[in-house]
Amino acid sequence: MNAPEVRVAVVGAGPKALFALQELHERLPSDARASVDVFDPAPPGGAVWDPELPAVLRLNAPAAMVDARFSGFGETLSEWIARTHPAHAGESFPPRRIVGEYLGLAFDRLARSPRLDLRHHRRRIHGLGTGPGLLDADGFDEVLLCTGHAGPGARLPEAVAAAEAGGCVDVRGAALTGLDAVLLLTEGRGGRWSRIPGDRLGLLAYEPSGAEPARIRLVSRTGAVLSPKPERRHPELGPVIDAATERIRAWATAMRGTPAGAVRPASPVSLDPLWRVLLGAAAEAAAVFGVETTGLRLWRTLLTGRPERDAEVWAGRRQAEFLRQRLEIDAGLRRPDEAWILGRLWQGLYREMVRALDRVPRTARDQRRFRAAAACQERTAFGPPAETVRKLLALVGAGIVEIRAGMPAGEFVDAVTTGPGVLRQPVPTAPEPARTPAPALQVSVTDFHDPLYADLHARGLISVRPGERGLLTDTDAACLRPDGRRTEWLACLGRPTEDPVLGHDTLDRTLHADGRRWAAAVVERLARPQDPRRNPRKEHARA
Template identity: 35%
Template sequence: MRLAVIGGGPKALAALTELDRALDSRGALDNHGAVTDRRQPRMSVDVFDPHELGPGAVWDRRTPEHLLMNVPSRIVDLSGPSFPLSYAQWAEGHPDPRAREVFPPRRFMGEYLRRVCEGLVNSPRLCVRRVRRTVTDVHRTAAGWWLVGDGSTPSLLADEPSPPSPSSPVEETGYDAVLLATGHRAPLLVNEYHALAQDEVLTSQDVHIRGAALTGIDYVMMLTLGRGGCFESASEPGSPADASALMMPSRQGLTSGEPERLRYVPSSREPRSITLHSRTGVPLSPKPPEQSQELIDHVTGATAKLLTVVSSAEPQPSADWWATLVRAAHSTARFLAVDVGTAALERTLLTPDHLEPGESAAERMRSHLLMNLGHITSDERWIWGRVWKLGYRNVIDSLARHPRDTAGWNNFRVAASNAERWAYGPPQTTVERLLALTETGLLRWEAAGSSPIPPEALNAITQPPGVRDEHTNTIPDPLWNNLANSGYVSVRDHERGIITTPQAQCLGPDGTPTPGLYAIGRPTEDPVIGHDTLNHRLHTDIQQWAQHLVDIATEGT
């Protein structure tokens, strides 16, 4: 079998890891557990990506040191037959101790992904070839082969390919299957980060940034740490700022201690001011420390009830689904000894987040930091952040691929936007740095409408997941636009992503699977929820796809 993979980042790497695992298992045992002598099948794989295979553009190994991961590195596990180590196991042997931090510099993740890729390239079960092209067209011939093009020629392959053979070059044959793992189709490149740090025109200027989420925070770090500034402990000038040294266990899985008070030491190369502009002016909440197993078990048990109230015949999320979710949050509040009612919890979740009168962005961040540490009573937003994070698998599994109730789905989008801000913000170290910059007056926060955004503002708004632009109701990416116009993929009304089966097979407008065409990750967001993660086992699509493909490849052997 000949396979084309469009995109060469972490999701593609996860798919190849699972494919390698499925091929390794196939033929090793018969149905009765006896060892067989059937040879393992070998699959030819061409991976199309202009960036480095494995890290892709997002996890470039040249990423500056001070850009940290925003998820715990331990969730990343791409171990398989050809590379047996998770990130945590790999980092144990790394000579740089920063690789073993909970939120290490991102470049270390790029190193790990590259090592996994090297293992897969050397797998005896896969014949992996990298093709340095950005694919803009994928189409199927009358003979059933898939052809891949980059817009420079009618096709990279012959129009009517001959059946594949191990010795056939890619130009002489088509593909049996195509996996679309396009991820971030317009990522910020590492050279742009370095250029931001080196642009002397910005020194002593007022810099405005459109977007205050994770990319906007990256820009702030590049304009400060990236220009030679540093942070020191405000309590002991000159001492290293190490918040982790202040932590010690406390009740209910929270943490006791004081948030680190940092002082920013400028380099004289910073802008005069940095203003983050966002729609609401509300900052991301700091990611909390590790929670106790008791709290994890409580939230997962409460949210597991979501799986029992859904019906394939009923549009989701239904009234029963919402009521169950609110009850899960209420029981979590009681578990944490927080006195809050269900009405207040529901109202908070379904009302677009905003700063309270007199509340500043810095005050929001600091208050949620103190809630993380158990110093002040948790509010409704903090409770929802824990429910969403710890119960996320149940939330997304209960809604995956179900037909949508329009009003309920619109409410879900509001709820998800809120809860993700409270659950998946930056790590504590990053928030402490933002607070220090805000307190000096160097960093400012503005909501839409409070002040004009200059036309020269830096754009830090990340392209959203899915394939359809909600504002224009169009599919701007040429590859996905071509696939939709050809009837190979489809998008439901009010959603952004394409519809797939549990084996990741794309569905056409009439609901029938498109033979040989598969998609995983961000392009499928909405029908399948929650793809902005390095945890490839959060969804089962990739594992099911790998087994499905190997079943087809080895049929009759």
């Protein structure tokens, strides 16, 4: 009797794909095997973690959170670096290319397993079908989409190469990719850093190499900068975060009717209870730190990043002074302010918010509010390492970098990362005070970041709810159709599902359970008796 085999196509070779395939490997029965075809033009591990990247591009998340262990691979990233790259042992933010080596090795160990026949095809998938760049869904039992950042995206090292030494260059985008561009144009061209003696913040001075541009304008729509990650713990916040976590958990249980979080409300939910928890926790934290504030100032800061409209110093005005203040607060040299407090709370409560809001439909008003709050608070909660901010301050002080709001002038380096989800803009919502979503409106191919999702949408295999950008999936990552039915053979993980599922820009495999549930569902389907005369799973897969 032949051993049961499942044929799996995975579109995307980044960490989400790796972790999901590891989960599948661990759950396969001993007499079963999986034939896996992975499609991605980048090497396994993903383009973001390409082992050929310059060393100046560093991990923006703590190395301690990266864990690609499974039964065939027994080292965390930190353990593996200590053994193979001792010069970087103990670094919280090692070079990104080293992370790529680690992820690629984990993929290789997975491919060596006798239980998986894993092949990597270096090409991009644009839709379903049998022609070039298309995926023949009839050749697979399961299709898993892990496409990560949308679109092909220019490789940043090549994009900055044309900038001339001694010239002037605009970099569009002041988020993490914009900072990467600045470092490639300076440190990446031989510039060096030295610690300013006796400086209590550990500030740096920059020594030019002569190969960098004389002027780099870091340009974005708002001019707002990212706050540095804290370098020390702030135990005063612990009790506040613990209490707020319990309140969010209780609200989620009452909303869903179960503590397990599996039941999704049918009607849009008001987030007023969540806003009250966040503002209440912020008021408690302000009292702990002796910060005088008001509910209105906290609410404004939550949604806009500043406590008052005409704030003299905030992330989008006098940015260098604002960044220096962030370092002073973290070092205990300055009293915290509303922006710092809310950023730390957002970071501390994020895991619980992701769990509470998982696939919960929200009112149109709260969709807009949550997106505004997330845009502001994630700049504070999940910014670059403090050392990167010190480098930016050194370049501003040297007159090399200018940070401003607006649009680039002439030629520029594009450092804007395509937004999450599959649509460029959210699907319009029903007008208030309607309590149920309007039927999904017609969208065109150009509304999608990626033609793959435009094709799947045209076939009726996926759906996007009004007011959202990402496609809707079930808790095991199965794609849901416009009529609510499951596309059993098609699943999606990560950034394409943003809005229904939150928090995808992370290497923390414990934040979401969708990959584990997908693997369990695949194994469960593998155990079902199949009708050999037809494959009902591929309904609508053909044009």
